[in-house]
Amino acid sequence: MSPDLEREKLLRRLATLPPERRAALRTALLGGREQRTWPLSTGQERLWFLQRFDPDDCAYHITWPVRLRGPVDETALAAAFTAIAARHEVLRTRFVLDGDLPAQVVDEPGEVRLDRLDPASADIGRAVAGYAGRPFDLAAAPAWRAGLLRLAADDAVLCIVLHHIVVDHWSLDVLMRELGECYRAHREGRPPRLDELPMQYRDYAVAERRRAEEGRDHLDYWTGRLAGAPPLDLPLDHPRPARWTGRGAKAAVAVPDADVTGLEAVARAHRATPFMALLAAWQVTLGASAGQDDFCVGVPVAGRDRPELAPLIGYFSTTLVARAELSGDPAFGELLRRTRVGTMKALAHAGTSLDRILGALRVPRDLSRPPLCQAMFNLTHNLPTGDLLRTELGDLAVEVCPQPDLGRARVEVSLDVYRGPEGIGGWLEYSTDLFDAATAHRLAEAFARVVTLAGGDPGLRLSELGAAVRN
Template sequence: MGENSVEARLLSRMRQRAEAARIVRGDREAGPLPLSFAQHRLWFLDRLTPDSPEYLVPTALRVRGALDVTALGTALSGLVARHEVLRTSFPADDSGTPRQVITAPWQVEVTVHDLRAEADAETRAGEVLRAEATRPFDLDAGRLLRADVVRLADDDHFLLLTVHHIVSDGWSSGIMARELRELYAAAVAGREASLPELPIQYADFAVWQREQLTGPETERHLAYWRERLARVTPLELPTDHQRPARPSGGGDVVTFSVPQEVAEALRSTASGQGASLFMALLSLFQVVLARYCRQDDIAVGTPIAGRNRAETEDLIGFFVNTLVLRTDLSGDPTFTELLARVKDTALGAYDHQDLPFERLVEELAPDRDLSRHPLFQTMFVLQAPGSAEGRAWELEGTRTEPVEIERGVAKFDLTLTAVESADGLRAVLEYRTDLFERATIERMAGHFATLAASVASAPRARLSELNMLTEGERREILVDWNGVTGPYPDAATIHRLIEDRVASDPDAVAVAYGDQEWTYADINARANRLAHHLRGSGITADTLVAVCLDRSPDLIATLLGILKAGAAFVPLDPDYPADRITYMVEDASAALVITSTDLAHRLPGTIDRLLVDTQWPTGPETDPEPLASADDLAYV
């Protein structure tokens, strides 16, 4: 998130308040050094899923020119000597509690992969970079920085620096780039590096953070977040695959863009509301999520630097905090009205950002579910030009350019990252491959870009009036799918059409559910047994039969059986409160409720019921004589 006029003023006030609580250098011999809250969570995740590449932070550069590998090793060793966190290990004591152990400075050995003699050096280089960017670290052993150089020619190299997130973050990458530039130049020239002394080290911040999270100020933050996130519900995105009990961590990315004129229109709209581009893009993302999920309560995570104290600004370390931005999209507001809601949410969150996300999770204690990230499942990030994350990496006497590495990992269900550029916005959607196919995310990227253009042209339109469909999708729905050239049998009923399909193709698959497949003959025979039973029980034309079932093949067979009997069905959502279900059954004067054993307790005890899992009829499987026509009642 780049600092703009709104956020900058707020963060400035926070820095002024922080002057009264400065962090000081502590005594390294005073006792075991604790981990910060953020570090402790990553340490726990590392124990939960050892060797996962999710929390590695690789930086790859193409370096053209005379790269001095010896000077590079000297410069990196200087970086390790300067920042204690880069020479820290994280073993657990006898009670299982992790601690920081700071070691003496160590010499960084740069691993050189010489590919000058290989014909397919570029391809092989990519393989080496991907392998090294995903090779795990041992947190107990420390040395959580490594360097690899892939040599393509005497004046052409790839440089890969990999650190573990437990000792670094996006802001730290900017510090590393700046200091490595000076340390490398000094090593090449044979002089001392000119870098200012650091007032504190990361361990001092961790100790200070633990001490600060007591008293009325912490309680003020907790009270805000308790109220703000009360009864927050998971985001139920429609996925291509069933959610696994434990994600593999596998991921992929889809890249797309938002044109400059659209980005500027969004910025102008935000500015007119006293908001920022970050808030406008977050609003857009939440609208897309709301439409996909059909939910009005949308919680999205966003990282924030967590460095609102001057003494932390030049430190390498894991300071970044995560804020949960929860927005109510109900009532079909205009986009500008939604933007006002998002602005209030964001500014409130910034004002209470000092509470670590890990401490918040501990306090709220949401239901533990290893398949989901706690409190939110999607992340939004805006990187502004000139931010610490975007500072250029430069090495004396060379030309460097960043290189993307496809690591194939994803931390969240979805992460939208937008980067400001002279051409507009470059956006990346990172997604879990456990959940989504690439085509689904490409479609979502198109929806976001289309919605952005729609908002840019009509920011005061209501959310329901904003277009999200791409031109191709609109043509498909409005033209292609409506190109009917033959007559439809208006007098036919759905169950008679099913019977016709059974006669022509009985073995075709009609219903697929999990690993089950029912043919048209299977489902028709099962429905026929139910229809004969209902007629024998006195069910006649236009009789109402209530249905309280979860989605399954039995639900399809039940609905067809009721229609074949000549009756009509009353659908009851099993998730409704029991009182609501009772009212609907009684108000409809239903003659019978068809349900299952696990749902029967939600029904009034006086109503007749048939349990599909234990009482399905065993009568005739022939098609009953039709009682209902196309003009008769089908459902209520």
């Protein structure tokens, strides 16, 4: 049996042990000493360095505000969060320097208190944005908080804010599922009915770093694939600042259902997925705008490739790098074929952190722009949302509130879209240091035109699609 299979078998056996047996085993393995610090995962380490670079940056805050209709039991709500934080160590974790390296420290379980948002604010969105935009001190306290905005006796907004270093978007579904069960359990005077977790996030971080150190994370593939990739140089409205600030804004993106349906039919005909077709359309848009046929686009993926990771709260998502292959003025159908092949290979070699790739490529340090990927693309389509979009919490009705715009951008331009019954919707997030709002709106409209034209005729060449982008 291979070492990987033996390790997976051992993890499954350990997951079946009662908590007290696991604690005793850990103590025995450590010679009677409890380990005080744990390494960060490679993804966490990148976010930790970014936070040290700019402690006030809230670009990596994940916010989930929901409207609660009915008599909110604040005691039960706080008790539910307390139970969840006791269950998931990552919600009790601080990030400190241990010598010259960052490390995570897991605090003992304690009571979670709800913050009270200012009820005097007449603008819910402004109150939520103000609460979400407060920076975290990662060394002093756990990297999340929850606050309640009371609007009336039977009307309130619950705002959950978490730093990306402890969660990803998959985690939100887990969090809301457990919040619903723990809230009901406290109201009914019973223990929550939740399965024992198979592991904790720190266990994953240790194993992930071991895989990287042993060279089992496909680094050679990525260095070969991405060597020599040039930066994306979109035409700018303003001179590039000497240092990246992360200031940003959003422009709405919309593509009608009929046009999206046409592109989806083209994708099926070329044995591709809608994600691949939309990624190709975004690459066409960027390439035509920049006058380039070679550049990279970052694509977030869930990173939960093993079933025991599914019930955990933590930061598992990673960034795949899609290198555009627009050379030779191919028809859109040919570009889609290239995109399909490239995406399949990238997924087969997933699991390597972007930081390891950057280090191996020796990408020159440029404080004025994000490294390697100046653009991102995300189609929200394969993440669990059944509990995230829940409509009840115990005896309370739940409505999802609009996401606050914190005025931040993680890269120069990022397209974040979803497929709904009316077509494609979403946002184009952009750096306001580089682009005016009018430019961002034109880029969003150009993407919609490419989707429409390519869906109507995949035989159109990129030069023809590019002319539509520039007009």
